[in-house]
Amino acid sequence: MASAEKVNVAQKLSLFDEHWSPKVVGELNGQHIKLVKLLGEFVWHHHDDEDELFLVVEGRFRMEFRDREVWLEEGEFIVVPRGVEHRPVAEEEACVLLFEPASTLNTGNVKGEMTVAELDRI
């Protein structure tokens, strides 16, 4: 589903409150554009076949890797390459835009209570 309707990111963020539950807001070339709200610590995981982009829309969070961490502020993005273990941590709520293949599961190789199997589109 590609569409020529515009999307207002702030308006879409106003439609949900849950944390760690990505919402699909666009799709192109087999990739999804998602919005997600972060709060607290996610689970350590990696994606075998998918690189994943995180762009901070509101707030800040840190991306933990096994050997270092990177703080991301509003207007900053990071690409986490496939195969690289990572864990996002947000001490206060952060709103993030994700760009990743439509096949991507939020917890990657780890299935658990934070896994979201059915994606909502908003």
Place this chain on the structure above:
Amino acid sequence: MASAEKVNVAQKLSLFDEHWSPKVVGELNGQHIKLVKLLGEFVWHHHDDEDELFLVVEGRFRMEFRDREVWLEEGEFIVVPRGVEHRPVAEEEACVLLFEPASTLNTGNVKGEMTVAELDRI
């Protein structure tokens, strides 16, 4: 080239002044993240095989289609589906983030003086 270094969008925008000359600032899953500054009217064109996302980072512009136009403000994006003729127009400078396949030529099916064949990475 996927990387786990973060990118600050505003800092990257400070590195160039040209209009209609997209700069690659990230890559993942065969897709490019580009930044471009718009001013004036681009050329009518379409992309045969690529959907293209435009996210406004600063300013505003309008996307013209053959049958309508869509104004895009800061924090808004639009996906232009493959095959759909479009022309971006910016009456004042606008800064835009693009997501599109690494193969995408800026002027799509139309080759001319606005075509950028060699992409800069910044």
